[in-house]
Amino acid sequence: MVLDVSSIREDFPIFRRYPDLVYLDNAATTHKPRVVIEAIRNFYENFNANIHRGLYDLSQKATEIYEDAHEVVAKFINAYSWEEVIFTRNSTESLNLLAYSIGLNYLQPGDEIVISIAEHHSNMLPWMRIAELRNASIRIVRVDENGEMDYRELENIVNEKTKVVSITHVSNVLGVINDVKKIASIAHRVGAIVVVDGAQSVPHIPIDVKALDIDFLVFSGHKMLGPMGIGVLWGRKDILMDMDPPFYGGDMVKSVDIAIRDSNIVKKNIVLNDLPWKFEPGTANVADAVGLVEAIRYLIRIDLNNIDLHEKELARYTIKRLEEYNEKITILGSKDIAKKSGIISFVLQGLDPQVLAYMLSTKNIAIRAGFHCAQPLHRYLGLNKGSDRISFYIYNDYSDIDRFVDAIDWILKELGI
Numbered sequence: 001m002v003l004d005v006s007s008i009r010e011d012f013p014i015f016r017r018y019p020d021l022v023y024l025d026n027a028a029t030t031h032k033p034r035v036v037i038e039a040i041r042n043f044y045e046n047f048n049a050n051i052h053r054g055l056y057d058l059s060q061k062a063t064e065i066y067e068d069a070h071e072v073v074a075k076f077i078n079a080y081s082w083e084e085v086i087f088t089r090n091s092t093e094s095l096n097l098l099a100y101s102i103g104l105n106y107l108q109p110g111d112e113i114v115i116s117i118a119e120h121h122s123n124m125l126p127w128m129r130i131a132e133l134r135n136a137s138i139r140i141v142r143v144d145e146n147g148e149m150d151y152r153e154l155e156n157i158v159n160e161k162t163k164v165v166s167i168t169h170v171s172n173v174l175g176v177i178n179d180v181k182k183i184a185s186i187a188h189r190v191g192a193i194v195v196v197d198g199a200q201s202v203p204h205i206p207i208d209v210k211a212l213d214i215d216f217l218v219f220s221g222h223k224m225l226g227p228m229g230i231g232v233l234w235g236r237k238d239i240l241m242d243m244d245p246p247f248y249g250g251d252m253v254k255s256v257d258i259a260i261r262d263s264n265i266v267k268k269n270i271v272l273n274d275l276p277w278k279f280e281p282g283t284a285n286v287a288d289a290v291g292l293v294e295a296i297r298y299l300i301r302i303d304l305n306n307i308d309l310h311e312k313e314l315a316r317y318t319i320k321r322l323e324e325y326n327e328k329i330t331i332l333g334s335k336d337i338a339k340k341s342g343i344i345s346f347v348l349q350g351l352d353p354q355v356l357a358y359m360l361s362t363k364n365i366a367i368r369a370g371f372h373c374a375q376p377l378h379r380y381l382g383l384n385k386g387s388d389r390i391s392f393y394i395y396n397d398y399s400d401i402d403r404f405v406d407a408i409d410w411i412l413k414e415l416g417i
């Protein structure tokens, strides 16, 4: 194995508490290493104060810590500047913030937004809502029988009315890695804004926003060893500077002047704050930003290239083992490891995905069943009850897969399938 899994597992208190747990639901959320948990506690015990508001030492220290967290994230994804990093609650909030900002600032009736059929609901519903509000329309690119994006169809769909192309980097169902650079070059030909949903890529493969030549990227801290409750919206400074934010309140303005006559506002002058603060209204989630920084440092120590290799190896091994049950188990999407990350969804013929996941849970094996927030994709694939999904991370090894496959074998025998 590329990674020393047994020493990595030592860093995760959850595995001390549940030594028998086979955790294969990392696409939903990941466990937290001790350093992340301790960093959050350390912040509250030693540095807790609201930022940007106090002249006292603690507030200034908390402000510094929070600003540094933007810098760490910026370097991690090779952003042009820390001012391009906006903290949100998660990928979902980042995509909503972006959809509303783009909708309010740029979308005109008749404009088009392009997404794919393989999007998570979080990269579908916000765009559908804003399209409805602005009389714009959504165009959908399909995936082929291997779950790979139909780039020819994308080229045909993208036209001078296209204002946004928002695509997932890695499908949370099929595990397929999309060619984001190619998508960006197709979209940029017509001047469309390129948004990448990195919820399933940033935790698993090295990301360089400059090299990918994209305009926006979103991801969630909790899927990359960080705490729940912090996510990132990265965007190009020139576009962010140009856009008004959708949410208003404290800390996102430099000054607010209003003139009142007869209880009416007769004049107003609101000067928005600099980046990134104009997109971060209200009290910031400093503790979780600190946790995210520790998670990023942990991932950098292990090296994203190694994580990618490790997960590919586990995916290769799983596919090989599941092929022993070829007539009974269908793996969704490509089996070509070079194009895949550590997500494998499958259906077991004649068995409701929920029943399979429940039976596995009786053996302490955690997997996901259902639509994985990608219902249109499942319907497109003709899977009206969804699928089962396993997904890996740095603390999984061959023994997890063997336990999973042995349990599948037991289920098949038990149910006489």
Ligand SMILES: Cc1ncc(COP(=O)(O)O)c(C=O)c1O
Residues within 6 Å of the ligand: 027, 028, 090, 091, 092, 093, 120, 122, 123, 168, 170, 171, 172, 197, 199, 200, 220, 373
């Ligand atoms: C591809 C993709 N996009 C977006 C999301 C939403 O992430 P969150 O629930 O952290 O907002 C997920 C979560 O599973 C996902 O897999």
